Amino acid sequence: MPGPDRDAMRAVAASLGDRANAMAARGRVAEVPALWEEAIAALPDEASRALITLAYAWYQALHGEVEHGIRLAAGLRDCPVPPVPGQVRVLVRNRTRVEPEVVERTWHAVTGEGLAPWAFFADEDIDAVAAWISALSWEESRALYDARVSRLASQDADEVLVEIASGDPRLRTAIAVHRAVLVLGADAGYHALSGPKAASDVAGAAITAGDWGALRACGTIELTVHGRAFLGGVYGVTAELMAAGDTSVPPAIADRVAALALDAQPWERARAAADLAAIGDTSITALLSAIPESSDR
Incomplete structure (x- = not known):
């Protein structure tokens, strides 16, 4: 309708x-x-x-x-x-x-x-967050964060982002990324934004710390910023399962991860296998190890 x-x-x-x-x-x-x-x-x-x-x-x-x-x-x-x-x-x-x-x-x-x-909220705080998500580069974004957004409590900045999203659904992807930065903190967040391998390093640190919110944020960045559907999916699924206290992966999700892995680069599969092994998951790591080398692209 x-x-x-x-x-x-x-x-x-x-x-x-x-x-x-x-x-x-x-x-x-x-x-x-x-x-x-x-x-x-x-x-x-x-x-x-x-x-x-x-x-x-x-x-x-x-x-x-x-x-x-x-x-x-x-x-x-x-x-x-x-x-x-x-x-x-x-x-x-x-x-x-x-x-x-x-x-x-x-x-x-x-x-x-x-x-x-x-x-x-003061108008200047809302304006600061709006300018932050409208930056034309990550360098400009970091400068705006340091100058204007960092003085806000992370929860307050997140509330402003939610409000902006409610007013313009077209900004949902940009807002999801900036919410991920707030979860990770500026240093880790902007490091993750610098490239897919950097994001996977931040994800590995999140796994070591058992910080599933941070791992979910890394999945968002891998998927939406770096276009890494495989790593983004793995980190997102893992974060949800671990946050719920469950390491068993439903068959449908495991099949989807395996399908995404076929188009992933070898380093992505190796990194995902190492990360999942670190938290004791064997179901997806077994699927990854079964992928023949001839599928590398």
């Missing part, structure tokens, strides 16, 4: 805002909610209703009805329609700076939880 026409929804929201303003100017403020709510109910799909409800939340929050606006926004916090979740955070952050007690109380009443750290 096609998504809503965003331009059409923006036009609907603008029209409703203008009509609401005109009603308020004539002393008919009490009728404004019905105007919005009837229009929302008449929309043909949930995505369209979410977009106009978001516009309604903004209207109320900016026109003296902060509590109502935050209630509406809180109800959209898990909405899967982009850019709704990101805009919910922007709205909550905007009003938190003006009326923090009202926002905190209302958010808690709806969600049962206090405001998350993202509600208190």
Whole structure:
């Protein structure tokens, strides 16, 4: 099913805002909610209703009805329609700076939880992370990290990345890589970005340390940055299995790894076999050792 026409929804929201303003100017403020709510109910799909409800939340929050606006926004916090979740955070952050007690109380009443750290991020912190993921080279990226992002707590920077992703799904791959850098730390992360063998060295250190989150991050970098489907897959699968406390590889996954290994370079297979042997895995190492040398490409 096609998504809503965003331009059409923006036009609907603008029209409703203008009509609401005109009603308020004539002393008919009490009728404004019905105007919005009837229009929302008449929309043909949930995505369209979410977009106009978001516009309604903004209207109320900016026109003296902060509590109502935050209630509406809180109800959209898990909405899967982009850019709704990101805009919910922007709205909550905007009003938190003006009326923090009202926002905190209302958010808690709806969600049962206090405001998350993202509600208190400064604009300059968000701008810093946005610039970081937009760097044109890894050298520029590292310089931006050192100058602007490193002063943020890793968890806060990760929250900003999640928010940016919710606003623009096209950035998901770039954001996954930058989240991997946050997991690994700048030195190890940028070393892993420098090449596939460097990434495998970082993965080996993660295995030695039993750090499965770091190993998963290495798998992300191998796959998305270096295009190493085999090593990326091996590290990702291994991280998931070890984090769950299970070293038995399901047959379907083992077959997939073996298929990827046929197109992998000999050094990749050797490295994967050594890494897996270090954690006691024998199922995939046996598959790798069975691959004939004639399959090397």
